[in-house]
Amino acid sequence: MTELGDRLRRLETVTDAGLAQLDVDELLDELLDRVRELLAVDTAAVLLLNPSGRYLVATAARGIEEEVSQGVRIPLGKGFAGRIAAEKRPVILEQVDHTNVLNPLLREKGIRSLLGVPLLVGGTVLGVLHVGTLTPRPFSADDTTLLQLVADRIALAVHARAAEVERAAATVLQRSLxxxxxxxxxxxxxxxxxxxxxxxxxxxxxxxxxxxxxxxxxxxxxxxxxxxxxxxxxxxxxxxxxxxxxxxxxxxxxxxxxxxxxxxxxxxxxxxxxxxxxxxxxxxxxxxxxxxxxxxxxxxxxxxxxxxxxxxxxxxxxxxxxxxxxxxxxxxxxxxxxxxxxxxxxxxxxxxxxxxxxxxxxxxxxxxxxxxxxxxxxxxxxxxxxxxxxxxxxxxxxxxADTDTDTFELELPAVPSSLKPLRIAMRRWLAHVRADRQATADLLTAVGEACANAIEHAYGAAGGTVSVSLAYQAPDVIAVVGDTGRWRAARGSFRGRGIILMRALSDEVTIDRTDTGTRVRIRRTTTEGGPR
The missing domain is CATH 3.60.40.10 (PPM-type phosphatase domain)
Incomplete structure (x- = not known):
């Protein structure tokens, strides 16, 4: 068996049996470690195209981890990696210098020779895989073939894993929205x-x-x-x-x-x-x-x-x-x-x-x-x-038939935003029982005050609900506002005027407070009345 064949067999064993359950990051790290061993190189790195397709972004590296931690980006078509991605072919640099390498980290690490190949799936470039040595080295055709085979495996794995991640992310995003x-x-x-x-x-x-x-x-x-x-x-x-x-x-x-x-x-x-x-x-x-x-x-x-x-x-x-x-x-x-x-x-x-x-x-x-x-x-x-x-x-x-009745019942969360839909629903029902305009305005305000009191005083941070029931008992409309909380005293000055307002707008107001909740009963006479 040739040396290349032996290296391919060893690579097959690892990629087929040992990497099936790894995620993308683990897969890249493992393959780069294997590439360094098989090709006897000092550095290995994978750069992937970003979503715009304009930049290669360092995604995984061995021996030159700074590329990833510093978020190195190489424009497509520029420098060593950018040239590989743009031309979709392997590139060998037997002598690295500022004229053929854009990323200064490669020179600062003392890399002398580089071999890079494109990551391709169906003719589409996903990124670049490159390896380097700290001493001059003439990479052979066998080296290029082996690295391209590894790159093909990486490209397929990245493409498949990216599709899975994208599908999962899209599902989570859509369900959250x-x-x-x-x-x-x-x-x-x-x-x-x-x-x-x-x-x-x-x-x-x-x-x-x-x-x-x-x-x-x-x-x-x-x-x-x-x-x-x-x-x-x-x-x-x-x-x-x-x-x-x-x-x-x-x-x-x-x-x-x-x-x-x-x-x-x-x-x-x-x-x-x-x-x-x-x-x-x-x-x-x-x-x-x-x-x-x-x-x-x-x-x-x-x-x-x-x-x-x-x-x-x-x-x-x-x-x-x-x-x-x-x-x-x-x-x-x-x-x-x-x-x-x-x-x-x-x-x-x-x-x-x-x-x-x-x-x-x-x-x-x-x-x-x-x-x-x-x-x-x-x-x-x-x-x-x-x-x-x-x-x-x-x-x-x-x-x-569900709304035009002599009674009205509604249970809402004990939060201020519940007051608007409550007023809308009450106004419709009061129109049905033909309450006159003044009685309607007074009841909307009085019941709203009773609900606002329950929202502010009945519950703590855990919250609760407020129930409202209305009944037409000619010539009166009877409103009952209830909660299941424990009354808390008003905070601040100039408070407690809600009850005064309720009494001023109603013919009768009774308040029953117990350990299991508060019940406010409001009676208001209407001069018209009677269901439509």
Missing amino acids: LPSALPEIPELEFAARYVPGGQGQVGGDWYDVFVLGSGAVCIVVGDVVGRGLTAAVEMGRLRHALRAYTLDTADPAELLDRLDRQVHQFEPDVMATVLCAVVDPSGEQMRLSCAGHPPPVISAGAGLPAAVLDLPADLPIGVTTSGRRHTSTVALPPGTAVCLYTDGLVERRGRSLTAGLDRLAEAMFAGPPESVCATVMQALVGAEPPSDDIALLVLRRQPA
Whole structure:
């Protein structure tokens, strides 16, 4: 057996049997140690191309560890390593000097000769592997062949491990950006599904639901073109940017226009389809704007057929900033359900988009959102693994029978942000029992004060809940606010005026404090009254 053959056999034994379970860093370190031994060299290093493809970054080294600790970067095409990557071929330097080596560390370490080869997968350069000696050495063709074989193994391992890491990172990132729980909003119900496509490789599909400062609800479904970690990262940027823009405007077309301008300015290579909808605080209507996204499917009530909304289809985000985006308004009578989704739900190879939309409309109905999601996924996905990501979001305005009653009950987290949705829900119920304007204003303020007291005084850092119940007992509205905490004294001066205000705005206020909680009962007479 030749000397090269013997070295190859020894290398095969290590790479096949000893390295299968190592991660990328451990693998590189082990292979560099083996290369130093097999080639009898003093230094060995791996530099990988960064995501931009413009720089080689020192990733692993033996005998010249400073390359890694100092974060050495070599421009593509420059110096020894940059030349190897740019030309995609081995390079030998029998005498190292400042004219052929860009990295001063190589000269400072006293390296006299260098041999480097490219890391290639399918003709694509991933990086460079090079070795060096502290004494002059004429590297042979056998040395080059052996180093290239090691480089090929490193390239395949790095490529495979990088794909695994990227897939895992993309999955974690996307799951962290999707809402962990949909918000609880009076009169509105939500359910959602997300299923990765392409053998589990996630992409840039997302959905989002959040409450604006006005009490309106913003709903977004989007799809960034592309797959993997890059698409997931871009999705996260768009999601956060759109949320930030809602601090200034609640117009869906304006939100998408701002998002479009941002993408063109800072991320010109990104393209995405987005559907943005805003449900007004009353829940009675929804405004929508569509940036190249599949249209929603809506059912106006139980037993009514669903239909695909006919919306102006503006261009996707990232295509052009010219042209005015459109906002459409859709009524949401009680019981209306709306289905928003990404194209992975309706598009299939060999089937037209129209057929997919028709199939979705047939499956869609105005029922509880969880049931709608289950039915839609069964009808359009079934047991067939999706080839593309699917994001599905269903919202329903509660049917009239669920809200138009003589009583009202709501339990909310004991936090200040709960007061706004409470006022919205109370206002709707008080309109139903036909409370007069003054009684409505007084009850909203009095009950709000009672809830604010519970939020501030009933619980510590662990938090809790506040329950509110209203009942119409002609001619009075009876409100009861309860908590399960232990009362804490007010802190600071000029406090304790909430109870004075409650008494001034009500006909009767009783407060019952016990070791198991506080119960505030407020009675207010209304001059009109009676359910509609």
